[in-house]
Amino acid sequence: MTRAGAKIGRVLFTKEEIEARLDVLAGEIQERYAGGELTVVAVLKGSLFFTADLMKRLKIPVRMDIIEISSYSGGVTPAPSGEKTLSKYIADDVHDRDVLVVDDILDTGGTLAEVLGLLRAENPRSLATCVFLVKKRKRRLKVPIDFCGFEVKARDFVVGYGLDYAQRYRNLPYLAVLKGVGKSKRGTKTSSRRKPAAVKKTRRKTASGERTGDSRKKRRPRPVSSGRRRKRGGRS
Numbered sequence: 001m002t003r004a005g006a007k008i009g010r011v012l013f014t015k016e017e018i019e020a021r022l023d024v025l026a027g028e029i030q031e032r033y034a035g036g037e038l039t040v041v042a043v044l045k046g047s048l049f050f051t052a053d054l055m056k057r058l059k060i061p062v063r064m065d066i067i068e069i070s071s072y073s074g075g076v077t078p079a080p081s082g083e084k085t086l087s088k089y090i091a092d093d094v095h096d097r098d099v100l101v102v103d104d105i106l107d108t109g110g111t112l113a114e115v116l117g118l119l120r121a122e123n124p125r126s127l128a129t130c131v132f133l134v135k136k137r138k139r140r141l142k143v144p145i146d147f148c149g150f151e152v153k154a155r156d157f158v159v160g161y162g163l164d165y166a167q168r169y170r171n172l173p174y175l176a177v178l179k180g181v182g183k184s185k186r187g188t189k190t191s192s193r194r195k196p197a198a199v200k201k202t203r204r205k206t207a208s209g210e211r212t213g214d215s216r217k218k219r220r221p222r223p224v225s226s227g228r229r230r231k232r233g234g235r236s
């Protein structure tokens, strides 16, 4: 199936339903972190809208950072090896902070497991997760989810509200099923392939040991093999 064959199908959650759920989620998060300061780490690009709308609702002090990691090559099929490309990493120190990782969707759990592994090594005071969507499926990886927006069927490939197909449809204000992609009745996946964008420099230390978030230099995509842990300061 080509990209041109993909069409927006059934709307699963309207803009109003998403907004109502966000109100509830924000309430739960506020309650958990009342009296403290929260560091939200958004996993881009998919969680961009979700994170922004959620953060606007939080009435507690919140800091924000980002990680950009991808497993898809522009279509609906993750890299067969399960390799992820980490193109941006947090700029600030999260040591001893309460960190909430915000992601768009939990599918196999590979992406979030990878992100949690990286952040755990930074020794935050606490590390929790909030995902907009959870796909209902069996997962080999057990990834703890503390806050969840909605559940969706595993066979549906969904787009909108930040989620894309080949970088399109993110701007839809609702969540919909994409027709013509995903698992067919025979269980085979259809996809369109595109190379991931070049990886950018993420976080560096200056001569004085200060961390910078300089992202001007472009680098080759950096695969992150599953389960690999990075040592503090070992990132380049």
Ligand code: XMP
Pocket (backbone or CB within 6 Å): 046, 071, 072, 103, 104, 105, 106, 107, 108, 109, 110, 111, 112, 156, 157, 158, 159, 163, 164, 165
């Ligand atoms: P894993 O399998 O690592 O997948 O939990 C998480 C990442 O896969 C992408 N993904 C989707 N993106 N519609 C999308 O637009 C989907 O139905 C879908 N399922 C998985 C997404 O980037 C997510 O972060």
